[in-house]
Amino acid sequence: MRAAELSELAAFAAVARHKSFRKAGEERGVTASAVSHAVLNLEDRVGIRLLNRTTRSVSLTEAGELLISHLDPAFGEMAGALDALNRYRDTPFGKVRINVPNSIGPFVIGHVVGPLLKKNPNLQLEINATDRLVDIVEEGFDAGIRFGERVTEGMIALRIKPRIRLVVVGSPAYFETRPKPETPHELKRHLCIQNMFPSGARYAWEFEKDGQTVSFQPTGPLSLDDHELMMQAALDGVGLAYVWEPRAERAIASGKLVQVLDDWCQLEEPLYLYYPSRRHMSAGFRAVIEAMRAA
Structure with a gap:
């Protein structure tokens, strides 16, 4: 041929x-x-x-x-x-495509990429960061990263770190005009930034304490699908934001943001690197799996 x-x-x-x-x-x-x-x-x-x-x-x-x-x-x-x-090469080569949620990408793979590429200089890593739900097979990805409840049935799933949670934060200036909520039910008296998926669908703020679960659906005047924008809006005093804790840690530590309802915010489902079962797995992809497992 x-x-x-x-x-x-x-x-x-x-x-x-x-x-x-x-x-x-x-x-x-x-x-x-x-x-x-x-x-x-x-x-x-x-x-x-x-x-x-x-x-x-x-x-x-x-x-x-x-x-x-x-x-x-x-x-x-x-x-x-x-x-x-590959058995005749010193290191794996070729392209590996991974899909990861944009909102958690830096905390999940940010510390993995540098050492992985340094160890495997012939590896080409292509990372697509989007909070849109993606069919990794249909869109040509080798693997994806999702929380456990969202992993497609029939996929091979490797549990990875870290396990993180969503927290509620607001600026000191915001709390000068409103008392800090002690329970999720008190959020109804606050301006809360709505969280959106890229599809436009809103998702609820989920809380749990002592076996009691509360689902709160914000109805504030601002809706965003990006956690950095939510952070900025909270810093500007627009209202309370529900964001990934690692993203807000520095602002909380510096006093620019105040965290509330800490004892109601629980860890999310574990994260998984998932991929379809395949007879032939490239050496490059195996290197990615090993790096994620080691991390």
């Missing part, structure tokens, strides 16, 4: 995974038009339409489904063969 033909098949396989020419191009490091051109060449060569295309979506034809069912195992075998060469 010629290199051009193999490249066309690889381009088609990427589109089949992502159902998107743009995402397939990002994975392969080329433009969406280059991927589209490669797939068109493949279709012309085999004389069969493999993809259905509209302005909004891409889907596989029956012939495309048949082809990808044969290509996936074949590409897996090739990846395994190439990875077997």
